[in-house]
Amino acid sequence: MSSIYLAGATLNQTPLDWEGNLYRILQCIQKAKDQSVDLLCFPELSITGYGSEDLFLSYWYPRKALASLRKILPHTTGITVCVGLPCRIEQKVYNCMAVLENGKILGLVPKQFLAIDGVHYECRWFTAWKAGEMTSLDFQEEQIPFGDMVFEKNGLRYGFEICEDAWRGAERPGYRLKERKAQLILNPSASHFAMGKSALRESLVRKSSQALGAGYFYINLLGNESGRMIFDGEILYADKGKLLVKNPLLSFKDFQLISFRYPLSAPHSPPLKTEDGNKNEAFAAAVALALFDYLRKSRSKGFVLSLSGGADSSSIAILVAEMVRRGVQCLGTPLFLKKIHRDKDIDPKSSIRDITAKILTTAYQGTQNSSEDTFNSAKSLAESIGAKFYHWSIDEEVASYTEKIESALGRKLEWKKDDIALQNIQARARSPIIWMLANINNALLLxxxxxxxxxxxYTTMDGDTSGSISPIAAVSKDFILQWLKWAEKVLGYKGLQQVNALQPSAELRPLERKQTDEEDLMPYAVLTAIEQLAIRDKRSPVDIYLNLKEELSLEPSLLKSYIAKFFRLWSRNQWKRERLAPSFHLDEFNVDPKTWYRFPILSGGYQEELKELEITEE
Known part of the structure; x- marks a missing residue:
């Protein structure tokens, strides 16, 4: 059996950052050469970044990717390099892996199956290649082989399954590679992060190596490259059904290079850490990295947060603190500060608390309906992590707006008649001043x-939805509530004690009314159960009732009322979801119409389906 030195390199790339993307690729190649690597594989679309969106459709963008490929060629002396890029042939664009060796392109392999579900829209940009077909691409007056092929390195036959290719069961290219005697299958990927997804990948890689009779090498992109999707930078290698290589995920570094001698029969050092199902840790690590990338790639100076003392804003404050802690731990303080463009105004000897104070500014914006409990909760949390903390009242602004409307209408506003308007004006009055603070700080409003x-x-447009980015918009409220308890206990954020003792409330009605979120809506656990069936599984109201009536200990009439309320509010508020700030994809599904679930802004509102629910037998 042939023996060669293999390497996989995960990269944190950015669309249109041609110079930076090329620099990181060349750094990896040089490091691989220093380690005497024979064959180095990069992830899918590693030259451009996966999230280039409609740039892929232009004529100039694939041409510029080929120009970057040309610059890589001189660095491939003595090494084989596999790198991803878009390639246009006439009117069609293909998602390809280029195989480079000794200054030449040996061939270009296009992806055969395109990801078209969930957050993926590859069919908008790319054309799927047909199995077994070959053509050529004109490159520097040479005809480069283009199509479904295998390669050989030092007697080792290898081929590609590009990301989605591997998930297509009996149709996957791997089976044809097996027939062609491939001993190694490379899977360069741009597979988005979702909590628990790493375990699925591990299973895929192990089973693929067994079923295809080949070493199976998986290399994923890294980081929040373009705003919404996060890539965890996973590198996996398995042979004969055993997982032998796995790297640490969600690194703050520009790239990770993992190399080993093929064939590999024992786990690669250090000892493997496989997915343990800890969604709380995965959530913290992913959002911390995503915030870091969003901050540095937008070249903003920090974050501003309206800190209410409740669960949602408190979770975001902790996630920013975790970004600082994990970033400094991974990169060291000087490099962390350089990456976020703060090395000129923050002492490299600063503590994590000192850095957090410079990066995160919070403000408690109280009204006469706010409680001492939430003020104390916000203040103690900010102080515990070192964040800058301001507080002020917005009663004057609320009164000014209210008086103007009362004057126009010729009557006093009252809670019995004008409840929603009186609640919303408080949330909206907070927005202009917190935006002003963000602008002054050149910061991102969270x-x-x-x-x-x-x-x-259950959110006020131009109020609590205001922001540059919404870090927790892709996870449910009950997940946030339990995550905060975990963060207090496991991560050691003692400042969460008061937060975790509070019952979630918008605090927009007078205090004597004792407003709570769950009374306004329904128990969060019930809401999540309905949501998963309705949105994730796309079930009808009646189907949801039949699924949940035995599972939840609720009176049938009450369960029906909750389901009906969910669907009425869901269809009524699509326009709000269309306007939410960009968010990270974190779970197996989300409700962002720009990335996962599209729904008509105007609709019949499930009226017929809810009538069917009413008459369903209990």
Missing amino acids: STSNRSEGDVG
Whole structure:
């Protein structure tokens, strides 16, 4: 059996950052050469970044990717390099892996199956290649082989399954590679992060190596490259059904290079850490990295947060603190500060608390309906992590708006008649001043909406939805509530004690009314159960009732009322979801119409389906 030195390199790339993307690729190649690597594989679309969106459709963008490929060629002396890029042939664009060796392109392999579900829209940009077909691409007056092929290195036959190719069962290219005697299959990927997804990949890689009779090498992109999707930078290698290589995920570094001698029969050092199902840790690590990338790639100076003392804003404050802690731990303070463009105004000897104070500014914006409990909760949390903390009242602004409307209408506003308007004006009055603070700080304003609120529109447009980015919009409220308890206990954030003792409330009605979120809506666990069936599984109201009536200990009439309320509020509030700030994809599904679930803004509102629910036998 042939023996060669293999390497996989995960990269944190950015669309249109041609110079930076090329620099990181060349750094990896040089490091691989220093380690005497024979064959180095990069992830899918590693030259451009996966999230280039409609840039892929232009004529100039694939040409510029080929220009970058040309610059890589001189660095491939003595090494084989596999790198991803888009390639246009006439009117069609293909998602390809280029195989480079000794200054030449040996061939270009296009992807055969395109990802078209969930957050993926590859069919908008790319054309799927047909199995077994070959053509050529004109490159520097040479005809480069282009199509479904295998390669050989030092007697080792290898081929590609590009990301989605591997998930297509009996149709996958791997089976044809097996027939062609491939001993190694490379899977360069741009597979988005979702909590728990790493375990699925591990299973895929192990089973693929067994079923295809080949070493199976998986290399994923890294980081929040373009705003919404996060890539965890996973590198996996398996042979004969055994996982032998796995790297640490969600690194703050520009790239990770993992190399080993093929064939490999024992686990690669250090000892493997496989997915343990800890969604809380995965959530913290992913959002911390995503915030870091969003901050540095937008070249903003920090974050501003309207800190209410409740669960949502408190979770975001902790996630920013975790970004600082994990970033400094991974990169060291000087490099961390350089990466976020703060090395000129923050002492490299600063503590994590000192850095957090420079990066995160918070403000408690109280009204006469706010409680001492939430003020103390916000203040103690900010102080515990070192964040800058301001507080002020917006009663004057609320009174000014209210008086103007009362004057126009010729009557006093009252809670019995004008409840929603009187609640919303408080949330909206907070927005202009917190935006002003963000502008002054050249900072990103963090929006505090969660997925449960997005489902039912329990959020004020131009109020608590205001922001540059919404870090928790893709996770449910009940997940956030339990995550905060975990963060207090496991991550050691003692400042969460008061937060975790509070019952979630918008605090927009007078205090004597004792407003709570769950009374306004329904128990969050019930909301999440309905949401998963309705949105993730796309079930009808009647199907949901039949699924949940035995599972939940609720009176049938009450369960029906919750389901009906969910669907009425869902269809009524699509326009709000269309306007939510960009959010990270974190779970197996989300409700962002720009990335996962599209729904008509105007609709019949499930009227017929809810009538069917009413008459369903209990």
